[in-house]
Amino acid sequence: MTTTQTEQLTPYADPGRIFAGTAGHYARYRRPHPRLLTEMVADLAHHHTAAPRMTDLGCGPGLVSVELAARGVDMLAIDPSGEMVAAARARAAERQLDVDCRQGTAETIADQKGVRGVCGAVVADAFHWMDRPRVLGQLDQVVAAGGFIAVLCSHAAGAPRPWWHEVIAAVRARYVGRVPAAGAGQTYIVPAGDHQSVLKASAFARTAVVRAEHTVRYTVDDLVGVQFTFAYSSPALLGDRAKAFAADLKAALLAVEPSGVFEAEVTAALILGWRP
Numbered sequence: 001m002t003t004t005q006t007e008q009l010t011p012y013a014d015p016g017r018i019f020a021g022t023a024g025h026y027a028r029y030r031r032p033h034p035r036l037l038t039e040m041v042a043d044l045a046h047h048h049t050a051a052p053r054m055t056d057l058g059c060g061p062g063l064v065s066v067e068l069a070a071r072g073v074d075m076l077a078i079d080p081s082g083e084m085v086a087a088a089r090a091r092a093a094e095r096q097l098d099v100d101c102r103q104g105t106a107e108t109i110a111d112q113k114g115v116r117g118v119c120g121a122v123v124a125d126a127f128h129w130m131d132r133p134r135v136l137g138q139l140d141q142v143v144a145a146g147g148f149i150a151v152l153c154s155h156a157a158g159a160p161r162p163w164w165h166e167v168i169a170a171v172r173a174r175y176v177g178r179v180p181a182a183g184a185g186q187t188y189i190v191p192a193g194d195h196q197s198v199l200k201a202s203a204f205a206r207t208a209v210v211r212a213e214h215t216v217r218y219t220v221d222d223l224v225g226v227q228f229t230f231a232y233s234s235p236a237l238l239g240d241r242a243k244a245f246a247a248d249l250k251a252a253l254l255a256v257e258p259s260g261v262f263e264a265e266v267t268a269a270l271i272l273g274w275r276p
């Protein structure tokens, strides 16, 4: 490496741009994680210590940080996207909660001031964007003895996707192709191995998985809106085709469900890791 090069610690050259343009849509259209699972994380934190402090890596607009803060957990929320950090701050302020929201990457979490001694770390729908072994190595430096890692996934590995998934994929393919993008200008890198295997190979090798089935319900406009929260169909990626995409998608969805109400059972997962 020359002196002008800096080591890239994250899988993506510019992690802060993966979700460019999505924060407003995210805050409005993404459904919260199942309450059962966020409550379990809060309970684990309180079981560990009377005054729990945790970090939320890849916090996005603060969906999980705010729920944990509302349950008495002192939160340090980290995201490389300035837009997401601002949205997380706004969400916390709306609920009159104090969440410490900072711009940064999970791969350098040990460098954050005040993070040492957290009783746990939560990573929700974000672990697949990260260099997972590196993140777990960093967390081994900062998570207190007896502390835990909580990986939340809106869709459990192997669980069926909602029935409308292929309808949306077909429309999306006409606009952005079938190769998933990581926002504008970056291609999605398929992570090697599932999250639990990565935990098992880390310092947090004692694992448990909780799966939670729940019903999700969208109006057709909400289902179109939520597409703008994904890196593979983000506003930045679609650019000036975003309006046409939204109109085509709405028509395709209404063709298969004229009521305009979309409901499905989905399975979320909480993957937990402790040191043996």
Ligand SMILES: C[S@@+](CC[C@H](N)C(=O)[O-])C[C@H]1O[C@@H](n2cnc3c(N)ncnc32)[C@H](O)[C@@H]1O
Pocket: 010, 011, 015, 016, 018, 019, 030, 057, 058, 059, 060, 061, 062, 063, 064, 078, 079, 080, 081, 084, 104, 105, 106, 107, 123, 124, 125, 126, 129, 130, 131
């Ligand atoms: C799908 S969003 C999840 C947001 C939130 N945790 C939730 O559950 O709603 C993924 C987030 O991971 C963030 N991210 C991507 N690469 C990251 C990295 N290397 N370190 C920390 N966060 C990262 C993105 O900026 C984005 O906000």
